Amino acid sequence: MKLLLVLDDPRRAQSFVDYLADIGFKCELTLDDEHNVSIWLVDESQWLTAEPEVKRFIAEPLHPRYQDAAWRQGDTQVHFAKGQSQPGLFRDVLSRTGPVNMLVLLACVIVYGFSRLGLPMFELLAFPPQLSLLLGLDFWRGFTPALLHFSLMHLVFNLFWWWYLSSMVERRRGHGKLLLLLLVAALLPNVMQFLTSGPYFGGLSGVVYALLAYVWLSGRLNPMGGIGLPDGMAVIMVVWLVLGFTGVLGPVANLAHLGGGLIGLLQAWLDRAKPVR
Template identity: 70%
Template sequence: MKALLVLDEPRRAQAFVDYLSELGLHCELTQDDDGNVHIWLVDESRFEQAQREVKRFLAEPFHPRYQEASWKRGDSHARFTDGARQTGWISDLLRQTGPVNLLVLLACLLVYGLSWLGLPMFGVLSFPPRAEWLLGTEFWRAFTPALMHFSLMHLVFNLFWWWYLGGMVERRLGSGKLLVLLLVAAVLPNLLQFWASGPRFGGLSGVVYALLAYVWFSGRLNPARGMGLPDGMAVFMLVWLVLGFADLLGTPVANMAHLGGALIGLLQAWLDNRRRVTDKGRW
């Protein structure tokens, strides 16, 4: 058997396997201690065909074809070869996050709440008026603007994508990978935005753009990692960038932070895939 895909939703994994079975691609499911579902292709000679179906699935995971395949099988519950267990919705919800993901989410909520109460969070956390201040004791202010949000809509939008994409990366690749992406995609885009517009900016948008680009491009380069986004999300990201630079969004936008984050995400995904291929070649 050959590993095909890893998912964290047992029902969706079973629906995909049921669909593959209709195509004559027989698979088995196992579930690890973290609740992740591993899909294994039985006939390794058909791996290339199965990979094409994985790419198709990751591009449109909610397509009715997968649920219809499960209905034809007459069983909507996941069937595992070993280690099978059903989990409640609370456990499923908690598995969507990790320590880094949760800590940053709570920090953003705390900063927003303290600002709403009238505490001078902007003066404490904003990018300094002069970049050279970062070489002294206030180096941390290169990162902390990412924790500030200036409206409830700004906060909710960024935190939803941070929770969804950051949780996906942390579950698949670990807390260390998400922490690196967070720090790099906050600090470097913040420096770009300061260079472009000065110190009055904030939010996780640059990090969100990095995660969007990273997850989408990783799914294109290596679908077996179990991460991916529809191509429509990449188009949305580009359209939003263009609208921002054209000043058509009706609100101030940290365009350079968005652009910097997107480029960092693409570059990191490419580097990770290249490293994987290189390491595989050493064997």
């Protein structure tokens, strides 16, 4: 057998294998101890004709042709070579959750839980009433509004997108890059929102917009970098942003969302030529 490619996403690997099967290449998947998936070409004599398909997949891994092939198979399971099995859902999720990712998840859940118990979390963590206070001992309150959520739906929506996007960034760009995006995309958009509406806001959505913009543009600028999002997903988030400014969605921290998105785009452009892990 001939090794074609190594990926860290079992489902994306399976969709590529399904596509290759559609066009006449039989492949197998194996899983190593670090949960990386290797794609093996069974018939090595087909390597020269399979190689262009590998390069095309690397250039545009999110192209609909691969998901279409997976749907035609009618089987959503990942199939590894004999003697191997797909990790369980919990183990798979845990393996994708780095320390920065997990720390923010736990912090948001704990803060929300304490607030439901009646503890004054908003008073403790909200943006200070005067911007000048950030230059003193309350500097940390420029970030902590990102940990505040005002309903279970608000919390679940933000944490899902935080986990999904930050897992890609932390695995491919490192803990430091994710931490940088987290801090900058919380602080600066929070200042923007404060100048517009005062200190009565909270949520991780500004950071989520920064990560979404970063992952999407990084995928466009560096298709081989291992992270990216379909254009359709980016369009949906832009539409959601526009709807927020129209007032249809009610009170929304629109400036925090816009500021986060701009920060993510800028950081992706700055990182466009940097090597990935």
